[in-house]
Amino acid sequence: MVQMVDADRAAEMRDVLIAELRTQGKITSDAVEAAIRQVPRERFMPEGTDLAEVYGYDNSVVTKRDEHGRAMSSVSAAYIQAVMLEQAQLRPGMSVLEVGSGGLNAAYIAEIVGPQGRVVSIDIDPEVIDRAATALDASGYGSRVRVLTVDAEHGVPDEDAFDAIIVTVGAWDIAPAWLRQLRPDGVIVVPLIMNNVTRVIGFRRDGDRLVSTATEIAGFVPMQGDGGHADRVFELPDANGHKVRLAFDSGAPDDMHQLDGALATERAEVWSGVTIPNGVSFVDLHLWFAWYLDGFCRFTAEPGTVLAGEKQWFPFGVVSGGGFAYLVVRPALEGTGAEFGARGYGDGGELAATAMVEQIQAWDRYGRRTEPTFAYWPSGGQTQAPTGTDAMAKTHGVVTISWPKDSGSPQR
Known part of the structure; x- marks a missing residue:
């Protein structure tokens, strides 16, 4: 003490x-x-x-x-x-x-x-x-x-x-x-x-x-x-043996071998047109990804990998098909802000980057200026939780998220 x-x-x-x-x-x-x-x-x-x-x-x-x-x-x-x-x-x-x-x-x-x-x-x-x-x-x-x-x-x-x-x-x-x-x-x-x-x-x-x-x-x-919960972790090696580790809370792809050699492929870039001024928080974008982006994961990159040298604001990515993509930004608003985008690798890298960018744009339309509310529905209760993209299954119940009605309906 x-x-x-x-x-x-x-x-x-x-x-x-x-x-x-x-x-x-x-x-x-x-x-x-x-x-x-x-x-x-x-x-x-x-x-x-x-x-x-x-x-x-x-x-x-x-x-x-x-x-x-x-x-x-x-x-x-x-x-x-x-x-x-x-x-x-x-x-x-x-x-x-x-x-x-x-x-x-x-x-x-x-x-x-x-x-x-x-x-x-x-x-x-x-x-x-x-x-x-x-x-x-x-x-x-x-x-x-x-x-x-x-x-x-x-x-x-x-x-x-x-x-x-x-x-x-x-x-x-x-x-x-x-x-x-x-x-x-x-x-x-x-x-x-x-x-x-x-x-x-x-x-x-x-x-x-x-x-x-x-x-x-x-x-x-x-x-x-x-009550603990372990992520499923997969490793993507590059040509030099350095690794990028992908951690999935749930919904991990059944076949990660489709990403073998992905980091050796040509990089794809897709930009969203969605911008944000410097100093403004965008943490609810990560929450949006967690709920609406299929294949969502967190990643860490070892020193020496192609990803390690890039500026990464937050380590969020997506695996879709044969591609892996992750969130990036570039200068915008005449130097006073940034534009969101995604970079992808693998045979489906551009498709994965596009999937991430589509959810950035959906967040901009429906979730950016609103605060969601949550509910938890224990298993075995008399009232059943709704199903759909706004419900997340847990071991002992279901969590739901709701956005204000005037914000529109989130779409996958």
Whole structure:
């Protein structure tokens, strides 16, 4: 843990952080502001973490890595913690479950629900739980938060229903056990992975289904245990043995051998005519791809491959037929913006690039200026989820996405 911290400097930086969170609309209630002001973030960070990193607006701090250096546990960025607390609509006296422990967020929750509330924080990793318990004890919250080593997929033993559940790890699905332990009018906040794209969604129960009330963009370490979900990964070697790795959340092509030798073929380019000014976010384009682009994947390119030297804003691609294509941009708007396009390789490279560009254009028509809403329909409910291109099957249910009626109907 961080020791010998300048308490006055930490308090000043906390004030600055809170002011930014208010200005950016991430804090909207006095209760969340009071919690973030009361709890010293630095006490829940690894020893030696600089206060500038502790109190950064969008800095997440890794607390544990695996043998390959991949993050297994982290303290989420301040902005997303604030958003998720707001999404949960917490009030004094509530009973709250946190899935994915670390200590800091549980302390925030305890501040909001107060002495009459109840907070349970669980994690599958006993090291993470031990660290969270130690930090909570040292910060005066040990008696207000129950910490348990539990695989969240199976719920929490010896606990009644919760008013709210806040999931702080990337979840591919919503576990039936969570819904069994959520009150009929309860709220669940979950970073839901939808075809390799994550949105933090605040859901409220509405009969058999869950209906979104708010969404936010953020990334999280993936869930471990029985609720984890592994991508299917394929490798495309180039002539020198360097590889491009394609990761499919679902819908991986049956025959990837059709891409053998693809990186040695002549590159195809297709441009969309869709532009965006510099500094304007286009993250919902990735969400659109995840829902409407058949063969959608994420990719990484080893140094030395033909793709590695190119400027890649985001590593999103598509496999279609015998071709692989990926998102690219080029200068536009007289140097003040960029145009979206796709580059493809393989015998079907131009067709794959065209498929991606068609969805860029569809996003521009139907999704660019609107915010979608989501619903989750658990399996076995009395009300069945609609079918079609706006529904995504999960293990325990179906997720649906809806765009405002005046935006038109998305088309594949």
